[in-house]
Amino acid sequence: MIEELKVDYAVLGAGLAGSILSIQLIDKNLDFITLDTKLPKASLKASGLYNPLVFKRLTKSWAVDKVLNYAQNFYSSAVENSNEFFYSYPLKKTVLNAEEINNWEIKSAEAAFNDYLGTLETSKIKGIKNTSWGNVKNTGYVNLKKFINQVHENLLQQNRLVVCDEKPDIKIQDSSVIISHKNIKIEAQNVLFCDGPHVVKNPYFNYLPFKLTKGETLVFKSNLLCEDFIIKKHFFIIPIGNHLFKFGATNEWENLHWKNTVKGKQLLLEKLEDLIHVPYEIIDYSAGIRPTTRDRKPFIGTHPKHKNLHIFNGLGSKGVTLAPYYSNQLVEYLTAGAFLDKEVNIDRYIKYYDHE
Numbered sequence: 001m002i003e004e005l006k007v008d009y010a011v012l013g014a015g016l017a018g019s020i021l022s023i024q025l026i027d028k029n030l031d032f033i034t035l036d037t038k039l040p041k042a043s044l045k046a047s048g049l050y051n052p053l054v055f056k057r058l059t060k061s062w063a064v065d066k067v068l069n070y071a072q073n074f075y076s077s078a079v080e081n082s083n084e085f086f087y088s089y090p091l092k093k094t095v096l097n098a099e100e101i102n103n104w105e106i107k108s109a110e111a112a113f114n115d116y117l118g119t120l121e122t123s124k125i126k127g128i129k130n131t132s133w134g135n136v137k138n139t140g141y142v143n144l145k146k147f148i149n150q151v152h153e154n155l156l157q158q159n160r161l162v163v164c165d166e167k168p169d170i171k172i173q174d175s176s177v178i179i180s181h182k183n184i185k186i187e188a189q190n191v192l193f194c195d196g197p198h199v200v201k202n203p204y205f206n207y208l209p210f211k212l213t214k215g216e217t218l219v220f221k222s223n224l225l226c227e228d229f230i231i232k233k234h235f236f237i238i239p240i241g242n243h244l245f246k247f248g249a250t251n252e253w254e255n256l257h258w259k260n261t262v263k264g265k266q267l268l269l270e271k272l273e274d275l276i277h278v279p280y281e282i283i284d285y286s287a288g289i290r291p292t293t294r295d296r297k298p299f300i301g302t303h304p305k306h307k308n309l310h311i312f313n314g315l316g317s318k319g320v321t322l323a324p325y326y327s328n329q330l331v332e333y334l335t336a337g338a339f340l341d342k343e344v345n346i347d348r349y350i351k352y353y354d355h356e
Contacts, residue, residue: 005186007033009334010179012168013194014161016043016144016319017312019151021194021327022160023078028331033186034155035162035179040258041148042196043319045288047217047238047246048142050320052116055093055232058103060116061318062297063343067325068138074324075142079154085146089239091139091230095120095132104134127225127278130233139230141238142320162186167198172306190334193311197256197289204303205311207352209294213316214256216264216287217248224278234271244283247272260285292316300330301346304353310334311346 009025011018014036025032050071052064075086095101101120108117118135125133155161168181170191179186197212199205219240227239238246250264265285272280291314293299299314312330315322332338342348 003184005033005184006188007031007186008189009033009192010035010177010186010188010190011192011194012179013037013196013198014148014152014155015041015194015196016046016148017196017315017323017327018192018194019148020074020078020323021192021312021330022155023151024327024331026158026160028335030331030335033160033162033188035164035168035181035186036152037164037167039167039198040288042288042290043144043148045215045217045286046144046290046317046319047236047249048144048147048320049139049230049236049238050141051091051136051139051230051232052321053136058100058107060112061321063325063341064116064321067321070325070328071321071323072138075147078324079147079150081150085143085150086140087143088140089230090228091136091232092125092133093136094130094231094233095134096130100134101132125226125229125231127222127276128231129275129277136232141230141240143240144320172309175308177308188308190308190310192330193309194313196313197291199291199311199313204306204309205299205313205346207354208299208311208314208346208349209352210299210314211253211292211294212256213290213292214252214287215249215290215317216252216260216268216285217246217250218265218268218272218282218286219244219246219284220272220280220282221245222276222278222280225276225280231275233275235268237272237275256289258287258289260287290316290319298322298326298344299346299349300326300340300344301333304350 009032011034022034076082107113164181168179171178177188177191223243231237235248293314303309333340
């Protein structure tokens with residue numbers, strides 16, 4: 001027997017983007033269903049770090065002034081037990097030479113950086129080789145596995161989550177979209193695609209210039225390494241509890257598969273050895289593919305032809321920070337006619353769309 005549902009919105013994908021978008025739909029008391037698949041999720045491989053800066057040139061992350069505080073408030077209140085997945089941690093960035101010190105001093109004197117750049121200091125940190133640091137404010141991480149699992153549990157309790165073995169079939173009607181999978185048939189007025197890196201196989205939005213990025217990380221254990229800070233040199237060391245640390249991530253734009261490579265492992269170990277001087281044990285390696293974009297800004301908006309198809313994707317390495325704010329903006333756009341920021345609206349790439 002086929003179970004038939006009618007909803008106003010169907011969210012396709014339940015990683016970080018789809019989970020957060022589902023929370024926003026609940027908060028607006030909207031009629032929706034979320035469909036998840038067993039395809040790999042980039043967010044389950046990610047570090048979950050939130051950090052307001054780009055260290056290469058010591059600049060603020062794009063849009064950080066309006067998205068960071070919103071994100072911090074969101075994670076602390078969006079679902080119950082936030083203390084089990086949302087962690088505020090001070091971050092210390094290695095300062096390697098006089099040029100970096102000078103740049104830090106100049107930027108930290110600017111009012112625009114008051115909320116993000118702290119003081120410079122020279123201090124020893126247990127287990128770390130370096131002793132010169134720049135302190136960064138408003139940093140921490142979200143345990144994405146715990147967060148996403150909590151959201152899924154809530155959705156299941158509300159009968160709002162369908163788990164599919166594979167991607168469901170989609171047929172566009174005149175005024176709705178039919179989504180079918182095995183014994184379930186859903187008629188949705190709007191479909192919100194949150195399919196992460198799998199968007200490259202999405203026939204409706206694969207015209208957008210995604211630039212997928214593979215990242216490899218490792219988890220190690222050390223009883224002698226300080227757990228009080230996030231440390232940044234080449235990569236980030238993030239303390240995740242019980243003397244465990246996540247380290248990474250690498251960046252690779254070729255060989256985009258979900259497996260670790262010898263090259264990636266060697267690079268991680270080389271950079272870890274350069275940073276710490278205490279014994280450690282490798283617990284795990286992992287690899288994921290991030291849905292990054294050509295201009296490093298999200299892809300949000302409505303399909304040029306099919307006005308009941310929408311996308312929320314391309315959040316990249318800043319997804320933890322960007323997703324709460326822009327999911328809310330998308331819902332306001334769909335329900336109240338609010339405008340999308342032009343920097344994220346997919347209309348900016350309309351020239352790439354091959355009109356049917």
